[in-house]
Amino acid sequence: MTRIALITGGSRGLGRNTALHLARQGVDLVITYRTAAAEAEAVVAEARQLGRTAVALPLDAGDSGTFAAFTGAVRDELAHRWGRDTFDFLVNNAGIGRNAPFGEVTEDVFDELMNVHLKGVFFLTQALLPLLADGGRIVNLSTGLTRFTLNGYSAYASMKGAVEVLTRYLAKELGPRGIAVNTVAPGPVETDFSGGVVRDNAELNSFLAAQTALGRTGQPDDIGASIAALLTDGTGWITAQRIEISGGTFL
Numbered sequence: 001m002t003r004i005a006l007i008t009g010g011s012r013g014l015g016r017n018t019a020l021h022l023a024r025q026g027v028d029l030v031i032t033y034r035t036a037a038a039e040a041e042a043v044v045a046e047a048r049q050l051g052r053t054a055v056a057l058p059l060d061a062g063d064s065g066t067f068a069a070f071t072g073a074v075r076d077e078l079a080h081r082w083g084r085d086t087f088d089f090l091v092n093n094a095g096i097g098r099n100a101p102f103g104e105v106t107e108d109v110f111d112e113l114m115n116v117h118l119k120g121v122f123f124l125t126q127a128l129l130p131l132l133a134d135g136g137r138i139v140n141l142s143t144g145l146t147r148f149t150l151n152g153y154s155a156y157a158s159m160k161g162a163v164e165v166l167t168r169y170l171a172k173e174l175g176p177r178g179i180a181v182n183t184v185a186p187g188p189v190e191t192d193f194s195g196g197v198v199r200d201n202a203e204l205n206s207f208l209a210a211q212t213a214l215g216r217t218g219q220p221d222d223i224g225a226s227i228a229a230l231l232t233d234g235t236g237w238i239t240a241q242r243i244e245i246s247g248g249t250f251l
Helices: 013-024 037-049 064-082 107-131 154-177 193-200 202-210 220-230
Strands: 004-007 028-033 054-058 087-092 132-141 180-186 242-245
Touching: 004 013, 004 064, 013 028, 013 037, 013 087, 013 220, 028 037, 028 064, 037 054, 054 064, 064 107, 087 107, 107 132, 107 154, 132 154, 132 220, 154 180, 180 220, 193 202, 220 242
Parallel strands: 004 028, 004 087, 028 054, 087 132, 132 180, 180 242
Antiparallel strands: none
């Protein structure tokens, strides 16, 4: 049976890269986007060129009030496109970047980060759980900033730290269904995330590369390929783990 992955935030960055790596491995796709409909459809078109069935659905990962309707849309697409009532892999990738010193973090920024990165992951996973096949897998995206620290990321990293704890609880509670749950924690990666700061700020990029054992900052392929590998045959015995993909940053 063809495997199906649902990837939130799959229109750009690490979500897009993960989706296309999975498509090359023969996995069909449901990706989500918030506003970038054209970019999402471009990913779908590329996946279809690789011979995969793919669809893009709108989702605001920070608005839990929409999750029931989104789950219904996923259920309809599964039945219509695949003749199935389940999918196999959930990648909770959707995210936003907000960078401010601790003393300048407002409640609005804190709540925005929490709604997307913690509350959204918690309740979207809960809503989709009836559609996730037994023996399936979940990958939650975290960050290297839960292990090492850089000024300005106290709120963002705190949400991701909570996701890492949630991952272990999900692994425990979903284990009887054969569902493996892991966290992937990227280090600095050259994408448009957080305004493209790692990609576009040459001084910051050089500093971070100098702190990395492998001598450079990450590329999207470094992360997407690793997530895809975690969803391939032979890795199902890995669960409840935090897997940092950072090239050895701040060792």
